[in-house]
Amino acid sequence: MFLSFITDLFQQDFMLRALIAGIMLGVLAPLLGTFVVVRRLSFIADTLGHFSLVGISVSLFLSSIGIVTFFEKPLYLGIIFSIIGGLLIEMFRRSYNNFQEISMVIVISLGAALSAIFFSLSKKTGSLYNYLFGSILTVTNYYIVLILITALIVAILFILFGKQILSVSFDESSAKFLGINVNLFQIVFIIMLSIVVSVLLESAGVLLISSMMVIPVAAGMKLGWSYKSTLIISIIFSELSVFFGLWLAYSLNIPSGAAIVSINIIILLFVAVIKKIVLKSRIAKMDKIQ
Amino acid sequence: MQININNLSFAYGAKTIISNLSLTLNSGDYLVIRGKNGSGKSTFIKCLLGFNQVKAGMIFYDKVDITAFKSWTRFGYVSQSFDDFNYEFPITVGELLQISSLKKTNESDRLKLLEKMGIFDIINQNINSLSGGQLQRVFIVRAMLNNPEVLILDEPTASIDKQNKIFFYNTIEELHQAGLTIVLITHNDDIEELNYTHLLSMYGDLTTSFEERGVEVKEGVL
Numbered sequence: 148m149f150l151s152f153i154t155d156l157f158q159q160d161f162m163l164r165a166l167i168a169g170i171m172l173g174v175l176a177p178l179l180g181t182f183v184v185v186r187r188l189s190f191i192a193d194t195l196g197h198f199s200l201v202g203i204s205v206s207l208f209l210s211s212i213g214i215v216t217f218f219e220k221p222l223y224l225g226i227i228f229s230i231i232g233g234l235l236i237e238m239f240r241r242s243y244n245n246f247q248e249i250s251m252v253i254v255i256s257l258g259a260a261l262s263a264i265f266f267s268l269s270k271k272t273g274s275l276y277n278y279l280f281g282s283i284l285t286v287t288n289y290y291i292v293l294i295l296i297t298a299l300i301v302a303i304l305f306i307l308f309g310k311q312i313l314s315v316s317f318d319e320s321s322a323k324f325l326g327i328n329v330n331l332f333q334i335v336f337i338i339m340l341s342i343v344v345s346v347l348l349e350s351a352g353v354l355l356i357s358s359m360m361v362i363p364v365a366a367g368m369k370l371g372w373s374y375k376s377t378l379i380i381s382i383i384f385s386e387l388s389v390f391f392g393l394w395l396a397y398s399l400n401i402p403s404g405a406a407i408v409s410i411n412i413i414i415l416l417f418v419a420v421i422k423k424i425v426l427k428s429r430i431a432k433m434d435k436i437q
Numbered sequence: 438m439q440i441n442i443n444n445l446s447f448a449y450g451a452k453t454i455i456s457n458l459s460l461t462l463n464s465g466d467y468l469v470i471r472g473k474n475g476s477g478k479s480t481f482i483k484c485l486l487g488f489n490q491v492k493a494g495m496i497f498y499d500k501v502d503i504t505a506f507k508s509w510t511r512f513g514y515v516s517q518s519f520d521d522f523n524y525e526f527p528i529t530v531g532e533l534l535q536i537s538s539l540k541k542t543n544e545s546d547r548l549k550l551l552e553k554m555g556i557f558d559i560i561n562q563n564i565n566s567l568s569g570g571q572l573q574r575v576f577i578v579r580a581m582l583n584n585p586e587v588l589i590l591d592e593p594t595a596s597i598d599k600q601n602k603i604f605f606y607n608t609i610e611e612l613h614q615a616g617l618t619i620v621l622i623t624h625n626d627d628i629e630e631l632n633y634t635h636l637l638s639m640y641g642d643l644t645t646s647f648e649e650r651g652v653e654v655k656e657g658v659l
Binding site: 181184185186187310313314316317318319320321323324325326368371372373374375376377 | 487488509510512513514516521522523526527528529532533535536537561563579580583585
């Protein structure tokens, strides 16, 4: 079964496209995921995803009433709405300084409500399933180019501002003493995240975006001893889950996003259990020595 | 840098924390702020650093109003028990200092600072494996990396043992001797060990007193 998966991977175009898309997203998702986790904003991707869905539903609605703009591809309006959602989170986050999670609940609820309204107005509720759960097996060449451009933008932003974004993420209040314009970097970060979330939405779906970003990092944190090592371990786990998730989706004919996330969770549980066993045996050894 | 505070008042909602506080600090001064928990020390520091928006009174840095002041790199700040820092996520001391030295710092100066603060050997250790004393040294080095003119420390000795405390006080004294302006908050009674030039006492009932060592006490206004 595994062998036929490997041969199909290179013989079937759609499989190869899914693998290439998966490999790139497998790096992008945990890279942004580390920032999100450091800032204790693990729900932000879900929230932005819901707002991206608003953009998609508005785009579908516009085309249903005959307005065809350059937004014909729903993804673009998805990106724009995701950025709007991100800016709304920042705005609410400031007015509820001590209850930052409230900002996410407000924005996620608004996103879900608006999406439901526009999907229903566009009479395309049938396509909702794909947007909720995604499908990496149906991605097009156009989409792969889009991921590549996204990866390039993120790479450039990371090379130019990586240090600053990390500083703000680890310690927002001290960042201004390093000469960082904190507000500007919050916005750069939100835009970067919004683009990645919108691009992820097509293959992972609204409901599974967060899992692709956060779970590999949660597992990486258990083993990492530095930021760099945690990031590398997270990316390795993420790539493993993409590869084996695709295999599972292919072999059992189940949704690819769900398969990838399931493998992610299995890796996390495995790492957590092994770490606990190792720690216990270390403590037992130390007790013996004493 | 000259720091001028004129009739500063601050309230959280209806609760007044600071009332009509005025003081002036000049370059090279060493201010100790003492007071019990809840007397408004940290609130005052947050006003000084622009985290709390000042609504009544004025703060000037070199005659520039705080609302227009932009040169925050002239300040180094170590927060109370580093509670603003997310040190549960893995990051090594070296990585932290690397992302914190945004301006090009002289490498040999940086190494000297690490050596002097005794954290050269823990450069590859994860931040969350450090003791309170080690963490404090790391955060002081971080605050010093960009050569600030004013170093502000919020209750830096709260979570460290006596030995580290002595080391810490000596370090601050050396930095002060080197010309740095120091603002140090403490609720400890060991201020006699400190070679401060100015003392601000906050009594917790909105009264304060500001004195220059060896000069007559000036009482704050109710």
